[in-house]
Amino acid sequence: MNNHEIDYEVIGDDMQFVQVELDPGETVIAEAGSLMMMDDGITMETVFGDGSNQGGGIMGKLLGAGKRVLTGESLFMTTFTNDQNGKKRVSFASPYPGKIVPLDLSELGGKIICQKDAFLAAAKGVSVGIEFQRKLGAGFFGGEGFIMQKLEGDGMAFVHAGGTLYKRTLEPGEVLRIDTGCLVAMTSDVDYDIEMVRGVKTALFGGEGLFFATLRGPGSIWVQSLPFSRLASRVFAAAPQTGGSSKGEGGIGGLFDLFGGDRN
Structure with missing residues (x-):
């Protein structure tokens, strides 16, 4: 394998974390801010891009970092290396x-396309780049923008999804239509396009948006039941709009405010 061969364990149910076990000299890369905990003896270093092209000179580093900017991510990623003799763990x-x-890229054709904010961590050597959609409709109306992330290599990579995760394998020619925000990842052989909702009434009053993703097999896809954007919009809609006042939350205190009025 060209990538570092890491062992791992996914722990938890709805609030999960992944614990990676590193042999001496092994390295894992991760998004900035995703660290939970690590054993003593692990060296943490910030690098440009994904760290897979550190030997390519300054231009290679800048190119890798620039690709991450296009996907809306940070210029930097963090590497965690076991510099000790024994096994060490980082979560x-x-x-x-x-x-x-968990995605074993060696079993998935060496490439996975995912949402630009889905990547969490990977074995060193996995390249985190950008994937341009071939069709303009998918780019402008797809909800995830014209650019998605691609993970390439032959090692382990970890992506995260909101709510419940569902994996489905599409047969050749089989078509599945899903909400654009619910798509987490797909293998590179899946054909991806955007289709407009039919019918004026459905488009205007259906509450599902004007477009949905059309995925055509063969290939595998991973779908999430609760995209973070949907969760955030519901929280924002339910939040008090009066500068943080809690009078509108419907509790007993709200009833006192309603019927008591100003007692002074």
Whole structure:
């Protein structure tokens, strides 16, 4: 294998984290801010891009970092290396409730396409780049933008999804239509396009948006039941709009405020 061969364990149910076991000299890369805990003896270092092209000179580093900027991610990633003789463990947590998906790229054709914010961690050597959608409709109306992430290599990678995770394998020619935000990842052989909702009334009053993703097999896809954008919009809609006042939350205190009025 060209990538470091790491052992791992996904721990938890709805609030999961992944614990990676590193042999001496092994390295794992992760998104900045995803660290949960690590054993003493692990060296942490911040690098440009994903760390897979550190031997390619300054231009290679800048190119890798620039690709991450296009996907809305940070210029930097963090590497964790076991510099000791024994095995060491480092853990990474998902940023919101959901599932962590282990993906063995060597069994998935060496490439996975995923949402730009789905990547969590991977074995050193996995390249985290950008994937341009071939069709303009998928780019402009897909909900995930014209650019998605691609993970390439032959090692382990970990992505996270919101809510419940569902994996489905599409047969050749089989078509599945899903909400654009619910797509977590797919193998590179899946054909991905955007289709407009039919019918004016359905588009305007259906509450599901004007477009959905059309996925055509063969290939495997991973779908999440609760995209973070949907959760955030519901929280924002339910939040008090009066500068943080809690009078509108419907509790007993709210009843006193309603009927008591100003007692002075």
